Amino acid sequence: MNTKLKLTRGGFAWGDTSCNYHTGTWRVQRPQHEYRAAPCHASCPAGEDPQAYIALLDSGKPQQAWEELVSINPLPAITGRVCPHPCETGCNRGDYDQPLAIHSIERYLGDLAIEHDWAYPVTAPPADAPHIAVLGAGPAGLSAAWHCLRNGLQVTVFDEEAEAGGTLFTIPNYRLPDDVVRAETRRLLKAGINFTADFKLGREMNLDELQRRYAAVFLAPGVMKSSEWSIDGVTPRDLHQGLHLLKEWGDVGALPPMKTAVVIGGGNTAIDIARLLVRNGVDTHIIIHSSMPDPAHPLADDMRAMPREINQALEEGVKILNHHGIKRLLLRGEKVTGIEIIRMRKLPDDNGKLHRIAFDGTESILHVDQVIPAIGQIVDQQGMEDLVHGEHHIKVDAWGQVAGSENVFAGGDAIDGNGGTVTEAVGNGRMTAQAIAMKLKQQGLPVIEPPVVVHYENLNTEYFEPAPRAEQAVLPVAERVGETEIEAGLSVQQVEKETRRCFSCGSCLSCDNCWTLCPDNAVLKSKKMAADGSYYVFDYDYCKGCGLCAMECPTGYILMVEDI
Amino acid sequence: MNTEKNSAISIEQLRRNQPRFEGIKSGHRACLGCGQALAARLVTEAAGPDVVVANATGCLEIFTTPWPESAWHIPWMHSVFENAGAIASGMEAALKAQGKSTKVLAFGGDGGTFDIGFQAISGMLERGHNVLYVCFDNEAYMNTGIQRSSSTPHAAMTTTSPPGSERMGKRHLKKDILTIVAAHHIPYAATTSIAYPSDIRKKVRRAMDIEGPTFIHIHCPCPLGWGHDGANSIKVARLAVQTGLFPVIELERTELIGSMPIRHPKPVVEYLKMQQRFRHLFTTKDARAREELEHIQALADHNIKHFNLQGDTMDALDSDGADTVRRGGMRWA
Structure with a gap:
């Protein structure tokens, strides 16, 4: 400022000088970015966060989207076909027009990865890393193996059959072609999972021996005996x-x-x-x-x-x-x-x-x-009679640890209370791998808290437009004769449209609403992502706490909290 | 976009590097959730740096310039209440004489536009000065303590139009300033609302491109004077448009050349019940209250018919589509 200039009192002021006065002192409440789980995330038995990979796909980064997806669920081409998708039942968009076709997007990414032969993103575990034995190469076993690998552990999967897939091969081809199972499981094994075929517990080795040879054992034998x-x-x-x-x-x-x-x-x-x-x-x-x-x-x-x-x-x-x-x-x-x-x-x-x-x-x-x-199947007890004690299923705690056993864990259809879906098995595998990794590091297992979920009422749907849900093409009844898959995947164009339908519940959509609508310029836009995961920063020097940004945030990502 | 997380983003640096032009800076003393402060920033953002402003007395003038400070980032001059039009005319003539292309903006509230400054504006329009006049309409003299203006809508309560045994709020109707202004045969006159920032920017850019007098009328809710939570300013503004009470239209030389269609007209009650200035229409068993509600609904219905506002299909630019968001903020362009 030029202080030498003599000015008439009251007649003049330099521009921008109001910034010297911090209107933030007026504030009694403050806006805050608060990530809350989208219902699709909260309801996914595998623990996927569809909102996260859909955002990446919408931003034109399909491979990153797939990597985000497989960081939770390594079998998207499979679950995208067979999962009963509770994510879509939970989807807030269902209260607006129709839920997002999340399973179709998941399948699209899985198929895309197969088509392009994308490698599963993981760094090889060190040679002296603890070695984990996984029994059963079905969805639970493969998921556990993958997540052990991601947690820096070595892993070997044992299965009775000649190839990995387990119960996935009993799903008819018109729903889940064997080729898809093979394409996905083989690529997954290539990520660094050792596979031992033709292995039957109690025949090649018994459980005691497995326990002695490996740092931990994960049992995912499935339910191969009919009730x-x-x-x-x-x-x-x-x-x-x-x-x-x-x-x-x-x-x-x-x-x-x-x-x-x-x-x-x-x-x-x-x-x-x-x-x-x-x-x-x-x-x-x-x-x-x-x-x-x-x-x-x-x-x-x-x-x-x-x-x-x-x-x-x-x-x-x-x-x-x-x-x-x-x-x-x-x-x-x-x-x-x-x-x-x-x-x-x-x-x-x-x-x-x-x-x-x-x-x-x-x-x-x-x-x-x-x-x-x-009417249902039960566990084949051979080789683990001491564990099952004549029950139909294996009893485990919330982290998948078998009661009374330090280093034996179980998951998938074989455990008590399992819903019997591929997705749930994938979820068991992931949680248990995490538990194994923590146990081996001598860490205690925390209590599993349900996430805070953002509901339809927390959104501002004024900012969204109705749009029809993308539907996969279905083979006409007359042509459903052989093994041909009934449902086709979505086209690129359909997927592009569908990803745009995502409300991004509870996460920043980078829509610029807060930045555009703040009357006090107290929302700043940033090129670098802020620590809270958004591209906006509240300027608390000037924010008066009016709450307009929170009210107009389409995704419920801004909350007003008391600030006196 | 850079996806690297950064916990140490410098606020100072960010303030300096915002990817938009801000004609008004932070630290101004507007109330919480002020619609006018938002509107003024959006207008200056679209008008750009090469402008000078003549500002009539009113909230905008007061809250942006608490001496010895100013929130303005562009050359700005306070006229008095009645002569923003005249001052702007003089500025424009002076710049013209110097051969400069800087655009002159004139800002006024509804008091300074509809009532006190009207003769100066009329003169400015009649003489054809190259000025964009922006009226920030908050529907009463808010700065001096909520006195009725000729813009205050029918049946609204102000300190000078209190409801009581004689009247249910303001007796008279809101003045149709846009038609009056357009009757000066100016090239462009339009209404818009803070609920639709892209619409404001589009219209400001259109007016900036026109050589001659242009007029933009922006509906700006006033949380204090209308009696609603500051957080609801956008919501209230949007409802004014969606009910048909504030038609968003464009006139060229008196001809209606465009309007924002209303996809699903909402009952006026939804708009009115959010505001304390209409509470007397809801808190009494008085038959007059019912009549006034019907009267206001009839005014909205008349607007919808008169300006042909009823949309027939889903339109990306109608009252529901014009504020649609996209990932990455593309819609505000």
């Missing part, structure tokens, strides 16, 4: 379990001869086997006492299979008798000729607990050649 099934103690002589038939079809490509069949169960295995039978010309019913799922009005006793799969099964000619149960088997000798079915429902008792109630007088007869149970 026992009978009607009042009666089972037909030529009984075939659903899982067994699927595996046989995968290995041999043939099914036992039958014209009509009834599948018992409402999970994905039941749907898979029913669709396979219909494809082979078998007139197929599914019998299940649960309700048909309706994503808009979920019920406690809904069928567990994915609504999308159920709809496609119905389209293809599978007949579903829901709210029905089997009362009696009609046998000619020991061979089934039909079943007596009865209407039943699961109804809550006085304490709200669901019980099956059959309704007398609603019995009818269904003539079938085969009764195929697909």
